[in-house]
Amino acid sequence: MACPFCGLRPLEEFLFRKTVPNVGAGSGVHLGAGAGVDAGDSASAYAQVYLRVDSAEHSVEEWQHVAGCRAWLLIDRNPSTGVVRSVALLGGAQ
Amino acid sequence: MKRASRHYSALSLLRARLSGAGFWRPLWTGNRLEQAYDVVVVGAGGHGLATAYHLAKDHGIKRVAVLEKRLVGYGNVGRNTTIVRSNYLLPENHYFYEDALRRYEGLGRELNYNIMYSPRGVVDLALSDDDFPVLARRGNALRLAGIDAELMDRAALEKFVPALAPRRRRRFPIVGALVQHRGGTVRHDAVAWGYARAASALGVDIIEDCEVTGLHTTGNSATAVQTSQGEVQAGAVVFATAGHTGLVGKMLGVPLPIETHLLQAMVTEPVKPLLDTVLVYVAPGHAESYISQSDRGGMVLGGHIDGFPSYTREGAWHRLEDVVRATVEVLPQLGQLRLLRHWAGTNDMTMDGSPIIDRVKYDNVFLNAGWCYGGFKAIPASGAACASFVAKGTPPDLIRAYCLSRFATGHLLDEPGYGPYPVKL
Numbered sequence: 001m002a003c004p005f006c007g008l009r010p011l012e013e014f015l016f017r018k019t020v021p022n023v024g025a026g027s028g029v030h031l032g033a034g035a036g037v038d039a040g041d042s043a044s045a046y047a048q049v050y051l052r053v054d055s056a057e058h059s060v061e062e063w064q065h066v067a068g069c070r071a072w073l074l075i076d077r078n079p080s081t082g083v084v085r086s087v088a089l090l091g092g093a094q
Numbered sequence: 095m096k097r098a099s100r101h102y103s104a105l106s107l108l109r110a111r112l113s114g115a116g117f118w119r120p121l122w123t124g125n126r127l128e129q130a131y132d133v134v135v136v137g138a139g140g141h142g143l144a145t146a147y148h149l150a151k152d153h154g155i156k157r158v159a160v161l162e163k164r165l166v167g168y169g170n171v172g173r174n175t176t177i178v179r180s181n182y183l184l185p186e187n188h189y190f191y192e193d194a195l196r197r198y199e200g201l202g203r204e205l206n207y208n209i210m211y212s213p214r215g216v217v218d219l220a221l222s223d224d225d226f227p228v229l230a231r232r233g234n235a236l237r238l239a240g241i242d243a244e245l246m247d248r249a250a251l252e253k254f255v256p257a258l259a260p261r262r263r264r265r266f267p268i269v270g271a272l273v274q275h276r277g278g279t280v281r282h283d284a285v286a287w288g289y290a291r292a293a294s295a296l297g298v299d300i301i302e303d304c305e306v307t308g309l310h311t312t313g314n315s316a317t318a319v320q321t322s323q324g325e326v327q328a329g330a331v332v333f334a335t336a337g338h339t340g341l342v343g344k345m346l347g348v349p350l351p352i353e354t355h356l357l358q359a360m361v362t363e364p365v366k367p368l369l370d371t372v373l374v375y376v377a378p379g380h381a382e383s384y385i386s387q388s389d390r391g392g393m394v395l396g397g398h399i400d401g402f403p404s405y406t407r408e409g410a411w412h413r414l415e416d417v418v419r420a421t422v423e424v425l426p427q428l429g430q431l432r433l434l435r436h437w438a439g440t441n442d443m444t445m446d447g448s449p450i451i452d453r454v455k456y457d458n459v460f461l462n463a464g465w466c467y468g469g470f471k472a473i474p475a476s477g478a479a480c481a482s483f484v485a486k487g488t489p490p491d492l493i494r495a496y497c498l499s500r501f502a503t504g505h506l507l508d509e510p511g512y513g514p515y516p517v518k519l
Contacts, residue, residue, distance in 0.1 A: 011410060015517075016401050016517070018353075019403060043502060046351075046501050047349070049501075049514055050351035050501040050502075052349075052350070052351060052352060052445065054340025055340055055344070056340065059403050079354070079405045079406070080405045081406065082404065082408075
């Protein structure tokens, strides 16, 4: 994996944290058959905390270079091939 | 129409021996896709086949189809490390998995198919003084629920598992263990084949090479599924496609709290009998790993997930290394064995580590998913409960906690206790 600061480094130096949902918070959210759920606030919190993107072709993910510079990274990958499309600093360059 | 598989018994097997190959028939039949079914189950893995079997057997629903993109048992039911146990800490989980284990105990008889259940004991090792009270707490929770659990000190453990007797110096001493004696192994393929055979005998159609590509809906109901072999009317649809639930979420237009990660397993060259239990251990500095010895003598190893989304079914090398190193810490005598095979399966990882069985978006669409790395041991309970949910319209108490809304209401079942992530940071 290519870290913007450290260059090409072994995969085990990096730690995956989460996939980044591409839906706006709360949009398209469905809570299942459970009754009595407040579809307002809880749906939005649910979307922000628990929803993930599970795609076989395209995944935008938060990673950290834990055993290196410890920078948080935004990585665009293809989970079916493992090919990394782009690596950027999470939150943009600062 | 092919003829159904015969009933197996000591007498019939003796007759088969005398009468030659003519006795044997295909385990399941009925490969022609009809135009309409009462229930269409998507996915002929353990959960899909068990659900179809129980729909036909317990609820008298005769027109049931199981549609499978590849082959019966091609997915995780044939890729796991064959371990069954019910030693979970949380009540919702241990009652559910105990139901599954009890069903496994009688499953060979129920399906009239040898699933090779081997209650050899699942041994959770404590490799530090801190591990021991954590295991004791789990053991107490299990005993309060009437589930067998025995806490063993080092002396008792070395008698129970002679392979752990200290022939060589270990970096980390073994302090003790929590043992579930009824836990053990089950021949995984036999579970898929046994359910397929029994379901087929009850009239369930098992259609292989039939990919579901879309869902037709009217209002709040699904009316049909689109497949690679044409459109099929469906009174209800059950998705049991753990490992590819992301695709189902996309088809339904429902984002889910699931990521798909890889879990690896590996087998060494065969050796003489060394280990007659399942060992589970978290060696310091390593993720959890487990080992058992197969009937052929190979040591079957597994570990934690690779830790990032992947559909490649090719495990990451550093995770394989971690499992092997942790194992050699615990059983140094295995250090010179060579690995023979290694493979990976795609796991639905939910954001609390527990499964989801719920009705989703439509009145007659059911999702059976999110099995993480615990799907195989759950199959008999999952099939029975899911079938009851589909037939009666309300979930049985056993799986009420596995609703999707628990993430929104905060009623999480976070067994490992490290928050909404599949791996610890």
